[in-house]
Amino acid sequence: MLEWFARNWFISLLIINYVVALSAAFFLLRNNQNPRKTLSSLLFLVAFPFIGLVIYYFFGLEYRKSKIFKRKDINSHDLIKKWNDRLFISDKELEDFDDDFLEDRVKMVKLLRHNDSAPLTRRNDLTLLINGKKTFESIFKDLDQATDHIHLEYFIIQDDVIGNKIIDKLVGAAQRGVEVKLIYDSVGSNLSGKARRRMRAVGIELNSFMPVIFSNFTRKANYRNHRKIIVIDGHIGYLGGVNISDDYVNTGERGKMYWRDTHLRIEGHAVKSLQSQWLLNWFFVSKNDNLPIKESYFPEIDENIGAAVQIAASGPDTDWANIMEAIFSAITTAEHSIRITTPYFIPNEAILTALKSASRSGIDVHILVPETGDSWAARYASRSYFEEILRSGARVSWYCKGMLHAKTMVVDDKFATVGTSNMDYRSFDINFEINALIYDDDIAQQLNVQFEKDLESSQEIILDRWAERSKVDKFKESFCRLWAPLL
The missing domain is CATH 3.30.870.10 (Endonuclease Chain A)
Structure with a gap:
């Protein structure tokens, strides 16, 4: 037996690889993760021997609620x-604030307070x-x-x-x-x-x-x-x-x-x-x-x-994706406008559906991203979402002056968030992030003014022209989108 393995060392390594891969696949399925992330991980485990295991080790393991990040009760x-x-x-x-400065944001305040003991401060x-x-x-x-x-x-x-x-x-x-x-x-x-x-x-x-x-x-x-x-x-x-x-x-x-x-x-x-x-x-x-x-x-x-400010923190030590849920709540309660500035636009299904639904219901949705950015894979993964966002009626613009790294959102000129979280899987589910949720007209207006100023150095993407981009670019986008839950 040992002699056979020695003569067929590559096949032996391949067998070992797939034994380990099957164990990892079992762990993935048993853990009930996001289906897209699970499928992406399984794809690379099966299609790319050895490399797939490395990718899984660095990108696919899920430690939320595990002993490594045991929650420390504040x-x-x-x-x-x-x-x-x-x-x-x-x-x-x-509820008394409902007609004052919070209006219909009371649910968002309660959401974070119950999720992560995040008090509203005035x-x-x-x-x-x-x-x-x-x-x-x-x-x-x-x-x-x-x-x-x-x-x-x-x-x-x-x-x-x-x-x-x-x-x-x-x-x-x-x-x-x-x-x-x-x-x-x-x-x-x-x-x-x-x-x-x-x-x-x-x-x-x-x-x-x-x-x-x-x-x-x-x-x-x-x-x-x-x-x-x-x-x-x-x-x-x-x-x-x-x-x-x-x-x-x-x-x-x-x-x-x-x-x-x-x-x-x-x-x-x-x-x-x-x-x-x-x-x-x-x-x-x-x-x-x-x-x-x-x-x-x-x-x-x-x-x-x-x-009024509420601090939203999220990471693999929290029971809930606090920042993502707050952003989702803000989008779904929007009444007339949503302004998003983000260096990486790789939304999960919940955020993507919320944005498209908001746009189709007549809300003015405008997303500002960098034209080039600092990551080839993230750039093309982001672009893979443009066409469906544009078809929903939302607007997307490229910032052409340099690297747009700001992470902000303004909803209805009254609510805003500034922080460290990008609009992507990694920020929502994997990294430790922190955002300030701001219920204040003045800050919202300042961010709107800056958004308009940034648009002066940007180019709006027009759907008809975007749909005519080369097949090579479309392939790059599709390939990188496969990695989206892992980026």
């Missing part, structure tokens, strides 16, 4: 529970930050004024020019006695040993999220921490699309792609929700659920009545 800590209880608004109070001063320059200027100013703590959580932090400026600010804060803690994603970030040693030397605590050995090889590995969060002294917070990298600063340097992004500064009670979500991941990366929580993490805030 209410298990008395201090967090106390602030959540104080921030929660009763069902009766929500006392928030919001500042919309367009592109990296304004974002970093604002962050630098707030870091310089920090007095108690600075908590950061980033998908990408590089020790390049802008990264070292941030590190300088963090080191300076630590030297004047401010507590500084940093979570960085092991795959997305590229912090040198020198930079890490420099921070640790002044007392900065930093932990990598799910460390990997070969980060370049696992560039698209599953379950990455795609969030961008800063919490300063418990009452100032940041989230949005801007990572800490020179790529996000438009210096005009030759060969550098123009980067269009949107970030949000929050001052007020919603920062407490950001703080809670940051603490959850800090417990996870430090492997300690019993770390002390200082009173100063949740300070008293005497803000005047301001914008």
